[in-house]
Amino acid sequence: MKRRDFVGLTSLAAGALFLPSFPSLAGEPVELARLLDPVMDAAINKRLADAALNAAKSAGASYADVRIGRYLNQALFTREKQVQNIANTESYGAGVRVIANGTWGFAATNNVSEAGLAKAAQLAVQIAKANAKAQKEPVKLAPQKGYGEVSWKAPIQQNAFEVPIAQKVDLLLAANAKAMENGASFVNSALFQVNEQKYFASTDGSYIDQDIHRIWPTFGITVVDRSTGKFRTRQALSASMGLGYEYLTPKAQDKIAGPAGSDVIGYKNSYDILEDAALAAKQTKQKLTAKSVTPGKYDLVLDPHHLGLTIHESVGHPLELDRVLGYEANFAGTSFATLDWKKQGKPYGSKLVNIVADKRQPGSLGAVGYDDEGVQTKEWDLIKDGKLVDYQKIRDQAHIVGQNESDGCCYAQSWQDVQFQRMPNVSLRPGAQKLSVDDMVKNVEKGIYIAGNGSFSIDQQRYNFQFGGQVFYAIENGKITGMLEDVAYQANTLEFWNSCAATCDQSDYRLVGFFNDGKGQPSQSSAVSHGSATTRFNGVNVINTARKI
Structure with a gap:
């Protein structure tokens, strides 16, 4: 080099x-x-x-x-008013x-x-x-x-x-400026493109x-209270998508507001990075003075941009058949959802939980016509009416579970890596009955609304977990009453999904994606999306991440 x-x-x-x-x-x-x-x-x-x-x-x-x-690959990196690097x-x-x-x-x-x-x-x-x-x-x-x-x-x-680099850089710098205008102390932004x-x-x-x-536009904002040295951060609420540059041309119909009383805005098939950067700076300033959460049981109203990561870790990975069989055990591998566990017929979730695998979802990161061993992709049920009905499998695994066809979810990160079983898009189906986020919040007496994904931890078998987020709002007697901080929830996979009490309808359904899903040894990375509408989970244990034990 x-x-x-x-x-x-x-x-x-x-x-x-x-x-x-x-x-x-x-x-x-x-x-x-x-x-x-x-x-x-x-x-x-x-x-x-x-x-x-x-x-x-x-x-x-x-x-x-x-x-x-x-x-x-192309990546552009900026910070405040300057370009840090451009890599092709x-x-x-x-x-x-x-x-x-x-x-x-x-x-x-x-x-x-x-x-x-x-x-x-x-x-x-x-x-x-x-x-x-x-x-x-x-x-x-x-x-x-x-x-x-x-x-x-x-x-x-x-x-x-094909979009000029100057145009893309100008957009990132404009997003940085919006953040700084609205109170950000520091801001990094980036744009990743893959073909x-x-x-x-x-x-x-x-x-x-x-x-x-x-494509993936993203940023990270930090606001510092210089009088106390206290600081808070917020990441972009963008999604990485299987789209072209049109994703960065915002359309009014693609914006979805969070519940009344929060200022959260979600994005569906296009993304307004300028609007999100300005809002992120304002929210990060509010986090400096937000009330620290009181630990206890809460009903959680989870935005799709947050819930995607929970789906990924507690459903996507444990239902990979190689993990179930014990073939994938070195890199946070194996699964509690064994073949014997499935035979027992225990509920994975409440009857409202319907989770589907689908590598054809338009705009998703996993969208392809054929997988890396030449199998045409499809949609199939993983969890139906709360029951585990199938796993994710490839050609040399199907016979192990008595099936005669692959699910088309084999992938290699590059030409020099061998293809193996990888997670397709795994998504929670929206509710069949019309239900808005505001209607969902009205039924919550004591709860928390969470948007954006933050730090998380989950055990080797994908069973016991803890998830944070980006922004949190208290819900009291059916209304948002203010921002919270230091929130994380703890559960095990079965308790959590069995607490699912309501999910909004198709109009609220959105995708969130991850460019780097690591698996295997030697490790490989793949890109995957997860879809859902805003969903409520009742009686989940919430801890205060700032408190010392």
Whole structure:
């Protein structure tokens, strides 16, 4: 790596220290023009893929797939009135996965030529045969028809890479200015953009070309009371989305107000970063003088921007079949929701809890047409009327639970990583009956409204947990009465979801997303969204995070 590249990436990381969930920018630093090069040619990729598949079969593979990938990233970082860094990266190569002697083998190469891919395929077969000596049972794949030559493209309106950097920087600096005008002492902002160009081919007869886009605008604000040294922070209430730059063109119909008495604003399919930055500064100033919460039992009214993280940790991860089976145990792995537990028929939640997995949700981070082992994506129920009915699974897992098809949730973070089971979009269905947030609050005698996700902790089996947030408001006798601070709630997964008492209707439904969902060893990162409407949970234990025991 050249010194200027090292310095550039180091300052990039430093600029992200106070931003949530900083995404890694895998790949080599490149000039901006490289990000605007045409997408990969499908005809060329088919020829390259066939070279790998033929080489794998000739070497003794009973099955093979190849993924040719071009991964583009751009990140812009600002602080107050200045740009801290702009980074453009590209990663390009191919990974070949095979089954030989009933065992998986994998190899990757950045030599994207027929000879390079053929060599990688031969190496993958050698690795599989070596692994077979320790294999107890042969790999059993769920049947999968070949789709022939097909393609899928994210339905974006404006490619974020094509928007001039000056325009994007001006928007971030304008957001910083709005925050400073409204009382922020410090502000960092950033804009992350991703384009995954992926070509998949397999011996099943599929040749799949996909073009995937993601975007994430975010900021972090700090307000300091210089007379006391006390400070408070608030992060953006944006969502990372599977959209183009149109997400940053705010539309009035996409704004959803929180309950009366709070000044929270939620965003659906577009985001107003200027409005959110100004509001964040005002709210952060209010947090300096907000009443510290009294510990006890409260009814919680949880905004979608907050509830998404709770869904992710207490439903998304524990229902990954590899965790359930004990295959994923090193990186905060395993699950309480074992196959035996499911057979007992215990309720996961109240009858209002209906949670669905769906990698097709428009605008979601997980939206793709096909997963990374060539399975067409779909929607399926995980929890129905409070009962656990299914898990998330891929081709070599389906037979373990008596099923004959994959759910299409296999993913690798890049061409050089092997694909494995990853969380799809996991969402709580909105209520069927018309219910607004204000109507929900009217039925709360003693409660707390929470928006935004904050720090959290959850155990290895995804059972006992604690969650914070960004802003908190007291609810007394059906009305918001003021801001609170130092709030976190504690529960276990089953108690929490069984306390679900009401959920708003479709008009309040929104997505929240996470760019960096880590899993596996070596660790890989994936992007996933979670949808919900505002939801109430009764009688949840709330602690004061500022009190000493």
